[in-house]
Amino acid sequence: PDAWDVAAVRRDFPILERRVHGHPLAYLDNAATTQKPQAVLDALDHYYRHDNANVHRGVHALAERATVAFEAARESARRFLNAGSTREIVFVRGTTEAINLVASSFGGGFAEGDEVILTAMEHHANIVPWQLLRERTGIVLRVLPITPDGELDLDALPGLFSPRTRLLSVVHVSNALGTINPVRELVAAARAHDVPVLLDGAQAVPHLRVDVQALDCDFYAFSGHKLFGPTGIGVLYGRERLLEAMPPYQGGGEMIRTVSFEQTTYAGLPHRFEAGTPDIAGAIGLGRAIEYLEALDRDAAEAYEQRLLAYATECLTQVPGLRIIGQARDKVALISFVMDGVHPHDMGTILDRRGLAVRAGHHCAMPVMTWYGLPATSRASMAFYNTPEEIDRLAAALQYAREMLA
Numbered sequence: 108p109d110a111w112d113v114a115a116v117r118r119d120f121p122i123l124e125r126r127v128h129g130h131p132l133a134y135l136d137n138a139a140t141t142q143k144p145q146a147v148l149d150a151l152d153h154y155y156r157h158d159n160a161n162v163h164r165g166v167h168a169l170a171e172r173a174t175v176a177f178e179a180a181r182e183s184a185r186r187f188l189n190a191g192s193t194r195e196i197v198f199v200r201g202t203t204e205a206i207n208l209v210a211s212s213f214g215g216g217f218a219e220g221d222e223v224i225l226t227a228m229e230h231h232a233n234i235v236p237w238q239l240l241r242e243r244t245g246i247v248l249r250v251l252p253i254t255p256d257g258e259l260d261l262d263a264l265p266g267l268f269s270p271r272t273r274l275l276s277v278v279h280v281s282n283a284l285g286t287i288n289p290v291r292e293l294v295a296a297a298r299a300h301d302v303p304v305l306l307d308g309a310q311a312v313p314h315l316r317v318d319v320q321a322l323d324c325d326f327y328a329f330s331g332h333k334l335f336g337p338t339g340i341g342v343l344y345g346r347e348r349l350l351e352a353m354p355p356y357q358g359g360g361e362m363i364r365t366v367s368f369e370q371t372t373y374a375g376l377p378h379r380f381e382a383g384t385p386d387i388a389g390a391i392g393l394g395r396a397i398e399y400l401e402a403l404d405r406d407a408a409e410a411y412e413q414r415l416l417a418y419a420t421e422c423l424t425q426v427p428g429l430r431i432i433g434q435a436r437d438k439v440a441l442i443s444f445v446m447d448g449v450h451p452h453d454m455g456t457i458l459d460r461r462g463l464a465v466r467a468g469h470h471c472a473m474p475v476m477t478w479y480g481l482p483a484t485s486r487a488s489m490a491f492y493n494t495p496e497e498i499d500r501l502a503a504a505l506q507y508a509r510e511m512l513a
């Protein structure tokens with residue numbers, strides 16, 4: 108019997124009752140953003156209805172309540188990542204800003220000829236910030252290749268380290284392939300060269316438990332909207348020792364202690380990296396999303412998703428002319444695929460007409476598409492509220508597309 112009651116979980120997500128083009132919505136684009144449980148919707152409404160005030164500065168009751176709620180969300184994020192201290196939890200807009208912050212503030216100290224190791228599996232959010240840094244500082248980017256199955260080519264990793272290597276920055280789970288990378292192994296390899304590691308956790312946190320102390324990584328980035336929370340809020344975990352030595356990312360209120368035209372002193376961690384009025388409601392909504400996840404049986408959710416992935420892989424493999432892109436041994440419930448004779452954008456439209464929401468394109472991972480010699484793929488990305496029936500509808504629609512267009 109299923110330890111996972113998907114019908115009960117679906118009742119927590121009002122939007123899943125929607126119909127699209129006259130069909131029940133089958134939302135299979137969770138890697139782009141996830142849907143939000145009622146508890147998160149209630150938290151956002153409650154905050155603005157009862158507690159709204161600016162944080163950290165006010166001396167009145169509402170300001171106190173807003174500050175307590177905001178900092179409680181930070182504690183939830185700390186607990187979620189098992190960080191050592193809330194001083195290591197910086198609220199940002201999302202994964203993209205988190206990586207830009209590290210590139211700008213931590214990377215700002217890199218010298219010409221210093222090296223950053225990336226991989227061919229990265230999302231643009233973990234490529235372009237390092238290219239912007241390269242333009243400013245003359246650093247060198249080294250790229251770890253991937254294999255035809257969509258795994259990192261670990262044999263090539265030792266050769267990429269040099270005495271100039273300053274950082275290894277790598278995706279924990281690929282948004283284009285679904286691959287779960289062996290991040291503990293990657294961190295151990297970097298540690299042997301005394302090289303810090305940033306992990307892009309955007310696609311990992313909705314599926315896997317993350318323990319940054321066990322992983323021993325130095326930075327970990329994720330976005331609230333991929334974790335059943337609001338958009339515009341995310342978290343950068345940074346090892347306290349490293350954050351302490353980093354200059355501020357942006358200047359303004361909240362991040363200062365004293366300001367004069369002669370000299371300004373900065374706030375301590377983590378507020379030094381949080382200039383201006385933060386996304387208070389977003390942080391509270393993220394904290395509630397984390398509490399929602401913590402209340403679920405996450406082992407059962409992971410097992411359910413893995414069964415859904417196995418079922419979907421079996422169903423799609425039987426569709427004539429369909430090729431799955433990314434066959435790593437360890438994957439989250441995400442399948443990229445192409446079909447001979449049907450462009451992914453046409454495929455997306457056909458599926459949409461049947462209420463099926465998938466993504467078509469390069470998924471902000473153009474180097475991955477280039478590696479496979481593809482302009483684009485279709486991508487179905489599942490969460491623990493998707494069902495086998497939705498997979499059946501997807502497979503039937505793919506068969507239909509094949510008969511109609513190929």
Ligand SMILES: Cc1ncc(COP(=O)(O)O)c(CN[C@@H](CS)C(=O)O)c1O
Nearest residue numbers: 138139201202203230232282309330471
């Ligand atoms: C691995 C990875 N790294 C960074 C990001 C950026 O997250 P932001 O919240 O947009 O900052 C994403 C977001 N990927 C979405 C939008 S392109 C997708 O459809 O796959 C990601 O998957």
